[in-house]
Amino acid sequence: MILILSAHFDQSTNDVIDWLCYYKAPFVRVDGESYxxxxxxxxxxxxxxxxxxxxxxxxxxxLTSVWNRRWIPYNFSFNDELKKFEDVDIGVLANIKNNVIIEMRKSCKLLFDFLQTKNIKSLPFFNAIAIDKVTVLKTAASVGLKIPESIICNNKNDVLRFYEKHKKIITKPLGEAMSFSGKSHNYINKTVIIEECFLEQIEERFFPSLFQKYIEKEIEIRSFFIEGKFYSMAIFSQLDKKTSVDFRNYNDLHPNRNIPFKLPEEVEKRIDNLMSILNLNTGSVDIILTPDNDFVFLEVNPIGQFGMTSYPCNYYLEKEIAKSLIVNFNEQ
Structure with missing residues (x-):
């Protein structure tokens, strides 16, 4: 029996399930919202x-295998439940919410720890989602991959010196990009270029933030890695001002051109080594190919999107994931 931990809105999960049904593989899906x-x-x-x-x-x-596909939404909340405490001080209410979130995460960890003791196959490995960008970048450099020079700081002087050194820098979240919806606006903490006028306005002290040297790109590469295999796609995001800094600033009217791409064997070997050290058996890898023909590693997301790579390139990654989840799979 295959256990799928997902979210009810995730289309990629539905597509993998179609292949599991095709292969008549027994499975059960548990959505995080139900939990x-x-x-x-x-x-x-x-x-x-x-x-x-x-x-x-x-x-x-x-169970024979588990697929952890974005089980608990990153922006989950208990707002409906918290309405019971409308008369409570807002500071106390925030503490109640934080405590409930901590308790929920502890119960999820119980489940993952239990499954890990059963010695069953999992995509990704149960401890994979806890990795952070700094650890990944440090490890990537140790295996010979080029990375953007980076700084994490909380004061204006350090950022100014970093800016003076590189002339063009970006900031991005230390964690995953998240979106928030308000009454009239949507918000997202995405990758942006830091302008000099912004540096003039920031406070002397601020919350610790990640800044990186801006990497000029010929193309952007998204590579889906699964159990030693690479499925890569070139994204011509630099041709559109809206997507030139980050292809995830999608232009729905004029989408980027995406084509299959083959990474150099040496780059694949180094990424494979990186994934092994990080104990990752699957993940979406972001890379920049510079005008000087350098491959610069940006990050890896163990539960990153793969449909955006699968469909334009006809990789049928949904089929590959289904086959991987079926223990002792034998193509009919």
């Missing part, structure tokens, strides 16, 4: 005999 809203029975029993864990009617001891 967060307590629509699903979750029980952990501890005794002198050990630990037993159940998730709905799923017999976890019978």
């Amino acid at each position: 967060l809203n307590s629509e699903l029975n979750f029980k952990v029993m501890l005794s002198d005999n050990g630990i037993e864990l159940s998730l709905g009617n799923i017999l976890l001891n019978n």
